[in-house]
Amino acid sequence: MVLLAPSDAATSGGAFGARRTLPRMTGSAHAWGDEPTPFDALGGEDRIVAIVERFYDIIDAEAPVIRAMLPANDSVSRRKLAMYLVEWTGGPARYTPDRGHPRMRMRHLPFTIGADEVATWLACFGRALDDNEVTGEVRTFLDEKVTALATHLQNA
Numbered sequence: 176m177v178l179l180a181p182s183d184a185a186t187s188g189g190a191f192g193a194r195r196t197l198p199r200m201t202g203s204a205h206a207w208g209d210e211p212t213p214f215d216a217l218g219g220e221d222r223i224v225a226i227v228e229r230f231y232d233i234i235d236a237e238a239p240v241i242r243a244m245l246p247a248n249d250s251v252s253r254r255k256l257a258m259y260l261v262e263w264t265g266g267p268a269r270y271t272p273d274r275g276h277p278r279m280r281m282r283h284l285p286f287t288i289g290a291d292e293v294a295t296w297l298a299c300f301g302r303a304l305d306d307n308e309v310t311g312e313v314r315t316f317l318d319e320k321v322t323a324l325a326t327h328l329q330n331a
């Protein structure tokens with residue numbers, strides 16, 4: 176199995192439908208070998224940006240506790256999450272060259288994240304996936320991985 180550099184992952188090609196299982200995202204987000212990545216399955220960067228835009232629109236409108244943690248202009252927050260997800264799903268390295276190692280738990284420590292905030296964040300993200308018609312194997316994968324990460328970020 177050939178491990179692709181992050182920058183190559185987006186062009187690894189192949190029909191996602193041909194694969195049976197997604198690799199486990201343990202340790203590295205880029206251990207996809209020559210398999211299509213979740214990034215490929217999602218349809219690439221534009222689709223991830225659309226998901227994040229929808230997610231933050233829902234947060235802005237309906238999640239006041241999380242909204243209050245964000246800057247008044249949340250365009251940078253939107254961009255950071257989108258670039259993180261592009262890289263994390265096996266697409267090009269858009270996050271770490273700009274922001275460094277993700278260190279997600281450390282970066283979330285300034286915010287009070289209890290069980291309610293985890294549940295709200297996940298509900299909003301799930302709706303953004305619904306609204307962008309993310310289904311099937313890649314949906315199951317994202318639901319599992321994002322839930323695990325959000326739960327890990329609970330700090331209150």
Ligand code: HEM
Pocket residue numbers: 241244245246251252255256259274279282283286288292293296321324325326328329
């Ligand atoms: C568990 C509930 C969560 C809450 C309440 C929360 C809240 C926040 C807040 C307030 C920020 C700061 C925004 C900014 O700097 O503009 C942030 C940043 C960020 N969050 Fe979350 N978040 C949660 C879960 C997650 C999850 C599950 C992910 C990934 C799937 C994620 C990815 C990020 C990223 C990539 C950043 C930007 C970090 C940076 O400054 O480079 N967050 N989050």
